[in-house]
Amino acid sequence: MFSKKPQKALSLLKNGASKHEVLEKTGQNVGLYNINFDIYEGEIFVIMGLSGSGKSTLLRCINRLINPTDGHILIDGDDIATASSEELREIRRQKLGMVFQNFALIPHRSVLDNVAYGLEIQGVSKEERYENAMEAIETVGLKGYESSKTSQLSGGMQQRVGLARALATDPDILLMDEAFSALDPLIRSEMQDELLALEDKMQKTIVFISHDLDESLKLGDRIMIMNDGYIAQIGTAEEILTNPADDYVSKFVAGVDRSKIFTAEAVMKRAEPVVSINSGLKVALQLMREHGISSIFVVARDKTLKGIITVDAAVEGLKQNKTLQEVMVEDIPVAHPDTPLNELIPIIENTSPLPVASEDNKLRGIIVRGSVLGALAIEEV
Ligand SMILES: Nc1ncnc2c1ncn2[C@@H]1O[C@H](COP(=O)(O)OP(=O)(O)O)[C@@H](O)[C@H]1O
Ligand SMILES: [Mg+2]
Structure with missing residues (x-):
């Protein structure tokens, strides 16, 4: 209130x-009411809503820049809402970092001193804070700019400094209030990609405010949509698009190109059965017969995708006394879990099933033609 x-x-x-x-x-x-939700460790949790819906108020309650009138905010079991100022200082120091929309940098200071600022006010020695700050500067791709004045940098670079400053204290939780909203579209999209890449490496919990649907869908593991101070819906992009909770949410998501949102991961099935690269052709054939399938993926013991064998090739190979590895086709199209469905459609026309493998080529699942078209069809209704 x-x-x-x-x-x-x-x-x-x-x-x-x-x-x-x-x-x-x-x-x-x-400001806020009926607010009751969890944020999971390591996720990017996006808070979305129209201007004035309470996003910033909520974020500022999490680090208590705003004192909640009522209720509890637990971080690892500690209640922020009732913490003493000493406890609060400690929680902020260890766990929370914030990135602001307007960067909030000190213009006459160097990049290095801006990034080291959080550590400086914590009383960290010069040597240690510069060491941590340099590491953060490198993380956000600003190495070489450490002695530049921030006022001499472009908007995108200034926000990298803002991000580095938040990272320098190595917080568990990053609070980002419309951190990319002031950037040009291209730079903004670049920063989104980099945040996702960073998150893959750092595994921090990120609470990201956005009023932009595309940005929210791109970044959010889950998205919370706020309306007039309350929570209209919380869910994954898929859940919100498939099942909007009310008219407000429906209006928000109207006009989204769904095939860009629905991904390989969302429609893939378990890759079962698969055959081990160390097995013989007989085993491969038997598995295909048992499961009534006409091809089977070959994997190493650690699930690395090696190739595919069709039933015809297996039968033929067996006649000629060939090994499984000789018969296997290695050069096959592979989808990434994040590949959008619209990119899969042309591939799946010719290749079904299509394997889905992670960056390190571990088999995550398979996609069959019907499930892609099925997912898109449901969305048309
Ligand atoms: N310091 C304040 N005093 C009074 N009302 C405020 C204050 N800050 C925000 N509000 C009100 O709280 C509501 C939510 O604002 P805010 O959290 O800034 O929304 P958002 O970040 O979603 O645009 C609005 O109605 C706004 O007018
Ligand atoms: Mg705001």
Whole structure:
């Protein structure tokens, strides 16, 4: 509640009143209400909503730049809402980093000193803070710019400095309030890609505010859509697109090109059965017969994808006393878990089933033609 005397409003809210009704009856502005949710360790949790829906207020409650009037905010079991100022300082220091939309840098300071700032106010020695800051500067791709003044940098580079400053203290949780909204579209998209790449390496928990649907769908492991101070829906991109909770969410997601959102991972099935590269052709044939399939993927013991064998090639190879490795076709198309469905459609026309493998070529699943078209068809309804 943005009010010094919130009691009446709080009891109205507890009895089910909306933000609008509270405003009418008390003249007081409700920041947030009915907010109850979890953020999982290591995920990118996107908070999306129209301007004024309460996104920034919520984020600022998490590090208590805003004091919540009521309720609890637990980080690893510690309640931020009731923490003493000493406890709060400690939690902020160890666990929380924040990146702002307007970068919030100190213009006459060098990149290095901006990045080291968080450590400086924590009283970390010069040597140690410069060492950590240099590491963060390298992480965000600004090596070589450490002595430049931030006012001399482009917007994209300034936001890299903002990100490096948050990373320098190595927080578990990064809070990012519309961190990319002020950037040009191309730079913005580049920064999104880099954040995803960074997240793959760092595995931090990121709470990312955006009012942009495309950005939210691209970045969010899960997305929370806010409306007028309450949670309209929480879910994965797929869940929100397939099953919008109300009209507000429906309007938000209308017009999204679904084939760009639905990915290989979303439609793949378990790769079962597979045959080991150390097996013989007889085993491969038997597995195909048992499961009524006409081809089978070959994997190493660690699930690395090696190739595919068709039933015809296996029968022929057996006659000629060939080994499984001689018969196997190695050079096959492979989808990545993140490959969007619209890119899969032309491939799946000619290659079904299509293997889905991770970056290190481990087999994650398979896609058959029907499931791609099925997923797209459901979305048309
Ligand atoms: N300091 C404040 N005092 C009074 N009302 C505020 C204050 N900050 C935000 N609000 C109100 O809280 C609501 C949510 O604002 P905000 O969290 O900034 O939304 P968003 O970040 O989604 O645009 C708005 O109605 C806004 O006017
Ligand atoms: Mg905001």
